[in-house]
Amino acid sequence: MTTTKSTPMSDADLEVMYLIHDAFRRDSERLARVAEKGVPEDPATHDAVLLGWHGFSRELHQHHMIEDEFLWPLMRTRLGQEPDALEVLDAMEAEHSLIDPTLAAVEEAFDDREHGPDVLAERLDAIVHLLRSHLAHEERDALPLVARALTSEEWHQISKDALRKMSLSDVAATTPYLFEGAPEDRVRLVFSELPLPLRLVHRFWWEPKYRHARRWE
Numbered sequence: 731m732t733t734t735k736s737t738p739m740s741d742a743d744l745e746v747m748y749l750i751h752d753a754f755r756r757d758s759e760r761l762a763r764v765a766e767k768g769v770p771e772d773p774a775t776h777d778a779v780l781l782g783w784h785g786f787s788r789e790l791h792q793h794h795m796i797e798d799e800f801l802w803p804l805m806r807t808r809l810g811q812e813p814d815a816l817e818v819l820d821a822m823e824a825e826h827s828l829i830d831p832t833l834a835a836v837e838e839a840f841d842d843r844e845h846g847p848d849v850l851a852e853r854l855d856a857i858v859h860l861l862r863s864h865l866a867h868e869e870r871d872a873l874p875l876v877a878r879a880l881t882s883e884e885w886h887q888i889s890k891d892a893l894r895k896m897s898l899s900d901v902a903a904t905t906p907y908l909f910e911g912a913p914e915d916r917v918r919l920v921f922s923e924l925p926l927p928l929r930l931v932h933r934f935w936w937e938p939k940y941r942h943a944r945r946w947e
Contacts, residue, residue: 737882744873746889746920750793751865753908757786758858760946765854768847769840775947780840782946787833789907790861792900794826796892801876804888808879815879818871825864832857889923905932906940 760782769779802819809815836853839846876885893901905924909917921929 739877739880739882739885741877742919743882743885744877745916746923747873747876748869749908749912749916749920750789751869752912753910754786754790754793754861754865756911757782758861761786761854762858764946765851765858769850774944778944778946781943783836783840785903785907785945787837788900789904790829790833792896792904794829796888796895798823798826799895800888800891804884805875805879809875815875818875822864822868822872825860825867829857829860829864832860886923901928902931902936903940906937909937910940 764779764783769776802823805819806816809819832853836850836857839850839853880888896904905928909921921932924932
């Protein structure tokens with residue numbers, strides 16, 4: 731009988747999480763600028779802000795869906811006898827439940843051309859505050875639990891399951907979103923984990939298309 735070797739998670743395994751978080755922080759800075767200056771009346775710039783917002787909102791929804799469906803349930807099976815750890819997982823899910831309606835409120839303000847500008851800054855400030863607090867909390871308390879509780883094989887299986895859950899258009903939007911402005915060493919490490927066909931189509935199609943679209947400004 732053969733046994734499957736279990737490899738402890740390494741810092742490199744979690745690089746994708748920090749890459750995702752850094753992308754959200756990057757866009758939270760952009761949202762803060764929009765809150766400060768308002769959405770420009772120039773139609774082309776207005777559309778650029780909306781394109782950036784919709785990309786950010788889509789990626790955040792998708793990331794939280796993957797955590798709620800794949801990561802946190804598995805963590806609960808591993809840490810079910812540790813009340814303190816379960817409190818952290820409860821907090822992660824509770825923070826997701828606060829962020830979702832805040833995203834919806836911003837979307838509503840963007841859609842309402844008449845009254846939306848009056849409340850947009852306040853709603854953008856709310857999502858920026860919630861998101862930054864959540865990311866810091868997750869990195870401080872949840873990711874160390876992930877590294878302790880899961881094996882490298884389980885972590886990579888979650889990544890594969892999440893990738894299968896995504897449509898091709900989702901993947902096409904996600905990889906250039908995450909890699910924008912990221913450190914080259916982190917990009918290379920995460921990029922190397924992608925299947926070769928996805929790496930090729932990202933390099934020659936998805937990334938150039940993303941780069942040439944006008945976003946935020």
